[in-house]
Structure formats: C-alpha cells, structure tokens
Amino acid sequence: MRFTRAVVRRPSHNFASGLSSADEGPPDVAKALEQHQCYCDALRHCGLRLTYLEPDPAFPDGTFVEDTAIVTGRGAILTRPGAPSRSGEVDQVAVALREFYADLPHIAAPGTVDGGDVCEADGHFVIGVSARTNEAGAKQLAEHLRRLHYTATIVDIRSAAGLLHLKTGIAYLGDGAWMVDGKIQDTVRSWNGLRVSELITVGAHEGYAANCVRVNDAVLLPAGYPRVADAVRDKGFAPLLLDMSEFRKMDGGLSCLSLRF
Numbered sequence: 001m002r003f004t005r006a007v008v009r010r011p012s013h014n015f016a017s018g019l020s021s022a023d024e025g026p027p028d029v030a031k032a033l034e035q036h037q038c039y040c041d042a043l044r045h046c047g048l049r050l051t052y053l054e055p056d057p058a059f060p061d062g063t064f065v066e067d068t069a070i071v072t073g074r075g076a077i078l079t080r081p082g083a084p085s086r087s088g089e090v091d092q093v094a095v096a097l098r099e100f101y102a103d104l105p106h107i108a109a110p111g112t113v114d115g116g117d118v119c120e121a122d123g124h125f126v127i128g129v130s131a132r133t134n135e136a137g138a139k140q141l142a143e144h145l146r147r148l149h150y151t152a153t154i155v156d157i158r159s160a161a162g163l164l165h166l167k168t169g170i171a172y173l174g175d176g177a178w179m180v181d182g183k184i185q186d187t188v189r190s191w192n193g194l195r196v197s198e199l200i201t202v203g204a205h206e207g208y209a210a211n212c213v214r215v216n217d218a219v220l221l222p223a224g225y226p227r228v229a230d231a232v233r234d235k236g237f238a239p240l241l242l243d244m245s246e247f248r249k250m251d252g253g254l255s256c257l258s259l260r261f
Contacts, residue, residue: 128166
C-alpha cells in the first residue's frame, strides 16, 4: 500500500516527563523538536501530506501517536494503550482520524493494545502480546481486522527481553523481506500467515535499528547503524537516515512518531 497521509504530533515541552525504561539520561527537548521536524520533512519527501496535532503537556508521551490507533486502507481502529497515563491521547487522535474515517471502532476494557505491537504485511497483521498489549486486546483487534477483511496472527513476545513492543524488534520491508532483531529471528518463521522470503537479522549492537519504516519507495532508518543501512541498500531501497537519539531515550522509534495511511 502506498501512503499519502500521516498524522504527527510534536513533542510537548515536558517530553522528558514521559514513560521510559531506557537508561540513557533525559532527552534534550529542543533537540527532540529538531529531530521531529526532520522526521516530518522525510515523510513529506516520501510524498505524504501531514496532519499536525497540537502538543499537550497533559500527555508527555503524546508524540508517539502510533500507539493510539491502527490505521489501514479499509478503516481505522482506536486502541486502548496499556499505560493508563496515555488513555486520554486516543480521544485527541480520534478527532483527526474522523476527517478520514466515518467509523472508528475501539478496543474496550479489559483489553489493551498499543499500536507499536501491530505490524502489517501485505494485508496480514501480526499482533504482539507484550507488556502493553494483553491477550484480550489482541483478540479484540484481530476481530476488528477480520471485519475489515484482513487476516491476523497473535504472537507472544513477553519472553523476548528488551522488546517493549513488537515493532521494537521487527519491520516489514515488502516482498517478503523482514528486518528482525536477533532475539526473535528464530520464532518469526513459525508465525502463521506470514510470507517470509528473507530475514535481515539485526545484531544486538544495532538492535535499535530493527524499528525502521518502509514509506513508499524509501526506508526511514535511524542514523548510526551502518550495517543495517548497508542491508537496506542491498535490498534496493534508499535509506533516509534520521537522528533519533532523543526519542531513543524515551523508548521511542521511527514507527512510533506517525500514523501512516
């Protein structure tokens, strides 16, 4: 699917107050704003028109809009983030999505789903059960997706140390090619419904780069991971390298910063 739109949200002034398990110190908010602008410029370079949500200091994690909705070519589904402090973000994102989708079904309690646990590949969705997405939420999401005539597989990633979300460790590049963190490479081929023609394994020292994003003819990739960049080039893609240092400090990656559709 070619993307034409994206929803984004700049970090708020209290971005450093958000949730993080990283041990890399607090982010520099001014630098994060510069990096976010470069990210938005990259999306526009790929041909996308952007909808900007206003920063809200009530939700310091609000820049990670991906967690609030699953957006597809046939419909959108509002999530219910696993961190209670983020629940109010969903209503604000819903306002923007209603410009494009008349019907917005949602994940209901006790289910929880973070969008970072959902990876789409050629109309098939992999849903990760994690610290933020529970089994009840994953099952609800799979049913919503089936109503949109998609297929879904639910996988449990809770035993994979260091993976906050499914997409912390996996990205789909198209044509059956996957970027995969080495911690889960042995399990990916066993996931039902996946077309797997090639696995590009990311070593532990470059694990952060497993969260890359295919956007039309380009792959957005965090800067500083030369082996992963070379692997992307070998696949025939032109990587767009983006400094993500301040978002990494807050457990965030490239996919987290936009809803693409």
